[in-house]
Amino acid sequence: MPDLLELTPDGLYCRQGDFHVDPWRRVPRAIVTHAHADHARPGCARYLCAAPGKLVLRERVGGGMPIDTLRFGESLTINGVRVSLHSSGHVLGAAQVRLEHAGVTWVVTGDYKTQADPTCAPFEHVEADVLITESTFGLPLYRWQDPAEIAAAINAWWRENQAAGRTSVILAYALGKAQRLAAMVDPSIGPIVGHGAVMKMVRAYRDSGVRLPSIDGVPPRARKVGNGRALVIAPPSVAGSRWLRLFGDVSVAMASGWMTIRGIRRRRGFDRGFVVSDHADFPGLLEVIEASRARRVLVTHGATEALARLLRERGLDAGTLPTRFMGEAVPDRRSAAADANADEAEPEDDDGADNDDRGHDRDDDGADDAESAP
């Protein structure tokens, strides 16, 4: 029985169905788990994604190419392969891809989390013969707190800053994390302000029917915003940029699973770190793998070898699946780092952690591209 998915230079390919899953290059038919840059490439001839994620995927890949959709749980047969999409709880519309052919089932999890998130559907457990799972946080030290406790900590920090006349700036990925944070905090504390890259996705979320609190964009040519009362949500690429000067005295926090490691926060000079991740923590990964009842597991992204070894010790047939560019010549460090882990790259010293919107507003004079565009 040949494998249902194989790794090719274009990424994961299903020969039986003649389609790719989260391809790395332009292909004729792409099934996309979610719209983060390392999973959704522009320029494919045809896309298939979960219905709730269509507008955010359109925002990512641009107009023109057709995007077909499936509701969660609905199935479609492509060249004899039965395809269905199941919520992965990661960001709006994020899906696990289930493939069934000749009595064998493969599931590609894409990125996922098991924690509750008011801005997207919850994770759905899916059984498989072969599971391809992410392992971004696949080490035992990664264990997330209850989201309600994290929200309380963010609210307390925001109030403290207000009392000191400081604007609170929280850095988070523009797609998913930013909207989740807006929905987590207490909007009665003060105004919430979004960077242009965040607002673009806020609009896509709202147009998709997700309820979010009121969030103000930054007007073009604004000279001063927030008056020390606001919570500003912006992508990590604005850290240290002139754009931040709009807000006067600020406290800058980073919201990321990597904030588990204090050294990363200190090295990057953030005033606070909040451990909020849209990926599963270590217990979450193990829970999902076990519930899948898969006998064969392929681990991709992050701590792959450590997790695969642990699974082998537990009697599973487990191996690793290379991420993009591994085993190939890496053109340059920056693009490899950017492409491999677009949504939750470890924030390194010289390299903005956010690749969604790299350079977007780094050098402008406070006018916000997305807001001032026609």
Ligand SMILES: [Zn+2]
């Ligand atoms: Zn992602």
Ligand SMILES: [Zn+2]
């Ligand atoms: Zn990813």
